[in-house]
Amino acid sequence: MKPLESARCQHPGGFRSFGKAGFLCPSCGEELDEYQLLRWVREAEVARDETYSLKEGDGFREIVLEERQREVYRRRRVVYGLQNRPRRQMVRPEMILVAYDPQKDVYDCRVFYKEPRPENALDRFAIAAETGRILELRSDPEFILRIVAGKVAEFHAEREGISGGGGQAPGRRVFYAAEL
Numbered sequence: 809m810k811p812l813e814s815a816r817c818q819h820p821g822g823f824r825s826f827g828k829a830g831f832l833c834p835s836c837g838e839e840l841d842e843y844q845l846l847r848w849v850r851e852a853e854v855a856r857d858e859t860y861s862l863k864e865g866d867g868f869r870e871i872v873l874e875e876r877q878r879e880v881y882r883r884r885r886v887v888y889g890l891q892n893r894p895r896r897q898m899v900r901p902e903m904i905l906v907a908y909d910p911q912k913d914v915y916d917c918r919v920f921y922k923e924p925r926p927e928n929a930l931d932r933f934a935i936a937a938e939t940g941r942i943l944e945l946r947s948d949p950e951f952i953l954r955i956v957a958g959k960v961a962e963f964h965a966e967r968e969g970i971s972g973g974g975g976q977a978p979g980r981r982v983f984y985a986a987e988l
Contacts, residue, residue: 819848822886824930825950831890837934845890849883856880899929901988904956906963907980913937915960919952935960959983 817836823845824832831840840848856876862869903920914934921929930952935942942964945957959981967977 819886823890825890832930832933834932845887849880849887852876852880852883899952900985901952901955902985904959904983904988905980906956906960906983908937908963908967908977909934915963917956917960919956937964939964955988959988 817833817838819833819835819838821834823840824834831842831845832838833840856873856879859869859873859876862872899921901919902922905918905920907916907918908914909916912934914936916934917932919929919931921931925931930950935945935957939961942957942961945953946961948954948957963981966981971977
């Protein structure tokens with residue numbers, strides 16, 4: 809993820825619990841801790857408060873104020889939902905799709921669950937195609953991340969072995985429940 813991408817992202821899908829005490833935006837992949845999440849809400853509150861200083865006029869101030877207040881409510885709702893939601897229970901995935909994106913040099917991971925899918929289950933994220941980052945996630949306290957990182961490490965090693973031998977490395981791999 810590029811810093812500019814996350815700076816422009818309004819996090820339309822909110823955040824999901826990620827790791828031990830972190831939160832992940834599924835849209836841009838930005839990781840925040842609880843302090844940064846509260847600062848994200850505060851930024852919206854400051855933007856709303858700055859609207860009060862606009863001069864009365866053709867109704868523009870009221871429109872901007874209403875829009876910024878909606879954004880404050882949306883961000884607060886996301887934070888309260890995350891704070892009041894229990895951490896994910898251990899749910900085994902049915903299938904994991906790992907696809908390599910050569911432009912971004914990341915593995916795009918999609919996790920599929922049996923229905924009904926748990927409400928707060930992690931279902932899509934990206935992992936940098938670096939052995940250090942993959943190994944770091946293999947020791948993450950989050951159960952699903954450990955499983956997915958293990959499969960990404962397996963696929964990464966397979967890709968390196970094939971490309972090192974001069975062959976065409978596969979772009980994606982599917983892991984089914986029996987392989988997890």
